[in-house]
Amino acid sequence: MKIAYDAKRFFHNTSGLGNYSRDLVRILSEYFPENEYLLLNKNKSERGQEIVERSNVNFIESSKGKFSRQFKMGKDAQMQNADIFHGLSGELPLKWDKTPIKKVVTIHDLIFMRYPQYYSFFDRKIHFWKFKKAAETADEIIAISEQTKKDIIHYLKVPETKIEVIYQGCHHAFKEIQSEEFVQNTKEKFNLPERFTLNVGTIEERKNLLNIMKAIDKTDIPLVVVGRKTKYFKKIKGFILKNKMEKQVHFLEGVSMQELAAIYKLADIFVYTSLFEGFGIPVIEALFSKTVVITSNTSCLPEAGGNDSVYVDPKNYLDLQSKIKFLWNSESERKRRADKGFEFVQKFNDKPIANELMNFYQKLL
Structure with a gap:
């Protein structure tokens, strides 16, 4: 053929x-x-x-x-x-x-x-x-x-x-077992917090990053964001400055695919509350990385996330805030859901x- x-x-x-x-x-x-x-x-x-x-x-x-x-x-x-x-x-x-x-x-x-x-x-x-x-x-x-x-x-x-x-x-980098040394070097290169939540994707309105910011505001939970900036970033930056979140939110650039895979593994929680997706590859990347996922209960995202990801109304930042806090404070629940998610994602x-x-x-x- x-x-x-x-x-x-x-x-x-x-x-x-x-x-x-x-x-x-x-x-x-x-x-x-x-x-x-x-x-x-x-x-x-x-x-x-x-x-x-x-x-x-x-x-x-x-x-x-x-x-x-x-x-x-x-x-x-x-x-x-x-x-x-x-x-x-x-x-x-x-x-x-x-x-x-x-x-x-x-x-x-x-x-x-x-x-x-x-x-x-x-x-x-x-x-x-x-x-x-x-x-x-x-x-x-x-x-x-x-x-x-x-x-x-x-x-x-x-x-x-x-x-x-x-x-x-998704890219095979997310399915590979990386050395502890490489993961640690990636953490040091990007000066990542000891614990953090992660968001990956273009920084545009549909991806709904502002509601994640609102959810972690007035908490001590760090957020790492990896994604290309668009004009929507001005709104994000304004919210950060207004609420004095400069030390809480970290934007990364120049991240290779292998480094991104390591960052997924280092994250405690992956948060992806897009308003609408055709599929949602970052959810799959997180599940292959054995990182628990919080994502939207809309469009195709439950198809990508399976039964053991955590779902929220993407427009309700208080709902998101309670789910982030719950998982942040429960290592056993994070591990249980991550293990189940890893089983589910093998179909991809x-x-x-x-x-x-x-x-x-x-x-x-």
């Missing part, structure tokens, strides 16, 4: 969509080495280089020019005699020739429909048109959660029979996900 991928995000995205793209190709090429995996893009980068160097993974330089991804990449895949073309980030090429090829698209979320206030009018229209067109063009659609599947049916008017839910995993390991993806491709053909 020869599978072609739109590899723009694989090579040029550092976070969610890029991680999904790299992990998907990595696990398929590892567990199903008999197939050929083609990465189509105008250029490549050092990102994912260890995957590209595998004998069954090939970078294919796609046609150059403006809008070539939309109008030429599909035909490029057909010229390579690919059996399947997989758009990994909600898009598919618009032009194809008559050569047979099956078309698949992964849709991660439709947040721009649920929370339009976070997007410009122009962006909403463009996103909707691209996703709607891709859903119509695709022979089959992969949704990364049951929540996303429901949204595809509701907003894009796609029949349920055309959609399959296949969960994603590489091998079961790779098997689901390959079964999906084989059924498609």
